[in-house]
Amino acid sequence: xTKGMVAPMSVMKRVTMIFRAxxxxxxxxxxxxxxxxxxxxxTQLQLLQKVRRGVADVATSRKRVELQMNQLQLSSNxxxxxxxxxxxxxxxxxxxxxxxxxxGVQGQLADLQTQYASLQSEEEKLTSAAERLQLKVYAFxxxxxxxxxxxxxxxxxxxxxxxxxxxxxxxGDVGMAIQRAEDKTAQMQARAxxxxxxxxxxxxxxxxxxxxxxxxxxxxRMGAGHDVDSELARMKAELGQGSAPRQLGGPAGAxxxxxxxxxxxxxxxxxxxxxx
Amino acid sequence: MIVRILGEGQLDVDDSAADELNGLDATLEAAVxxxxxAGYAAALDALLARVRSIGTxxxxxxIAPSALILPQADLTMAEFRKLLADEGLIHG
Numbered sequence: 404x405t406k407g408m409v410a411p412m413s414v415m416k417r418v419t420m421i422f423r424a425x426x427x428x429x430x431x432x433x434x435x436x437x438x439x440x441x442x443x444x445x446t447q448l449q450l451l452q453k454v455r456r457g458v459a460d461v462a463t464s465r466k467r468v469e470l471q472m473n474q475l476q477l478s479s480n481x482x483x484x485x486x487x488x489x490x491x492x493x494x495x496x497x498x499x500x501x502x503x504x505x506x507g508v509q510g511q512l513a514d515l516q517t518q519y520a521s522l523q524s525e526e527e528k529l530t531s532a533a534e535r536l537q538l539k540v541y542a543f544x545x546x547x548x549x550x551x552x553x554x555x556x557x558x559x560x561x562x563x564x565x566x567x568x569x570x571x572x573x574x575g576d577v578g579m580a581i582q583r584a585e586d587k588t589a590q591m592q593a594r595a596x597x598x599x600x601x602x603x604x605x606x607x608x609x610x611x612x613x614x615x616x617x618x619x620x621x622x623x624r625m626g627a628g629h630d631v632d633s634e635l636a637r638m639k640a641e642l643g644q645g646s647a648p649r650q651l652g653g654p655a656g657a658x659x660x661x662x663x664x665x666x667x668x669x670x671x672x673x674x675x676x677x678x679x
Numbered sequence: 680m681i682v683r684i685l686g687e688g689q690l691d692v693d694d695s696a697a698d699e700l701n702g703l704d705a706t707l708e709a710a711v712x713x714x715x716x717a718g719y720a721a722a723l724d725a726l727l728a729r730v731r732s733i734g735t736x737x738x739x740x741x742i743a744p745s746a747l748i749l750p751q752a753d754l755t756m757a758e759f760r761k762l763l764a765d766e767g768l769i770h771g
Contacts, residue, residue, distance in 0.1 A: 414707045415700070415726075417763060419748040426744075438748075528686055535688055538739040547744060569742040576685050579751075583758075 430564060439563055442549040443570060447540045450574050454533045456579045459531060464588045465522040466575050467595050468515055474485045474602070479505050485618050492625055511598060518591055525584040530579045539573050573593035681743055682730055683756060686751035689743070690734025700747075710758060719756045727752050 433439035482505035489497035543566060550562050680697070683689045703726040706732075710718035727749060737743070750759060 413701070413704050414711065414759075415747045415749055419745070421762065422748050423744075440696055532686070535739045539742055542740040542742055559745045565744065566742050568744040572683060572744055573742075576683065579762075580686055632705065 422572050422575050423568070425575060426568045429571060430567055437551060439567055440550065443567055444540075444544060444547055447536070447543060447570060447574065450577060451533070451536055451540055454529060454536060454577055454581055456490050457485045458526065458529045458533055461522055461584050461588055464591050464595070465519065465526060468522060468591060471595060471598055472512060472515050475508050475515065475598075479508045479512065480583070482508065482618075485622060488622050489532050489618070492622070493624070494621075497618055497621055503616075511601075514594075518594060521587060522591055529580055529584050532577045536573060536577050539570060542576045543570050565655065680748035681737055682771035683748045684730060684751065685748065685754070687731075688739065689737040689741075689745055690730060691737055692734040696729075696733055696741055700726065700729065703759060711759065715757070719759075723750060723752065723754070726727050763765060 430439065433442065466592050482501045486498040486501035486505065489495070489501060546562075546566050550566070554562060680692055680694055681689050682692045682700075687713050702721065707719065707722035707726055730749065750762070754762070
């Protein structure tokens with residue numbers, strides 16, 4: 404069977420040898436064949452538990468990302484509406500600010516969508532790995548009892564070796580799948596945490612951001628006291644005080660989370676019209 | 680012979696395919712040797728696609744060692760190197 408399988412440094416061969424070596428090493432540690440079977444079965448059950456927990460962990464992480472995506476989408480919709488409202492009120496500067504934030508939110512959203520797809524794929528892989536291992540573990544249990552009951556010591560050793568090597572390979576495969584899923588989940592958790600922090604800080608416009616939402620505050624204020632504002636602005640112009648109100652405190656680069664002071668031109672008086 | 684694709688399971692492949700698979704494997708190895716990530720991904724894809732197309736899935740309840748074990752489709756070259764470095768893979 405190994406005839407012709409002698410390509411030096413072959414990828415297939417190297418991977419195969421790694422798995423085989425580990426199984427043999429574990430096998431060598433066992434003195435009593437029965438002990439080998441029972442011990443292996445115990446480890447299989449533990450691994451089965453572990454892979455099921457892994458599936459649950461990935462699912463939890465995926466759901467968290469899903470919630471964040473929904474939140475970011477709502478946030479993006481809201482900023483879009485604010486931009487329209489600002490534009491129809493003649494405040495192009497406010498509209499520009501809203502759209503700039505929306506673009507940051509969209510960037511985060513696109514990133515999350517990629518991560519979400521990756522988590523979904525890990526979840527599917529782990530789920531089918533768990534199913535395969537489950538079937539193998541059931542089969543192993545039966546085989547273990549048959550070998551114990553039926554075979555002579557010499558025969559048993561051969562069959563035990565085969566069963567052990569076969570199941571070890573499956574376990575190595577599943578173990579690797581769990582490891583990869585854990586790595587991806589950990590990366591995802593870190594990103595999700597960072598986005599939660601951005602939302603909490605107000606740098607990333609949160610859909611429920613009452614106190615942080617300076618754009619909305621500005622729009623509301625314009626709606627409530629538009630006449631007063633324009634009157635005030637007209638008076639200031641007459642008196643030669645061009646100083647702008649400073650309510651707009653949001654950073655321009657909303658997505659990178661910097662809390663830099665607002666540039667002065669972000670809060671021009673309404674009659675300034677064209678912000679360029 | 681039984682061939683395992685990591686993450687996918689085992690397939691029964693006719694022994695006569697050995698030479699062809701070795702050829703695909705050599706292409707893969709060459710890409711690894713020259714640190715060619717794109718070439719590596721393409722060669723791995725080709726090797727796995729061939730095995731999937733000529734192999735028949737082994738019943739999941741069968742416990743048998745594989746003659747060959749192939750990396751999973753999305754294993755990056757960096758991960759492959761890590762695998763070769765032999766980091767705690769098998770539990771028991």
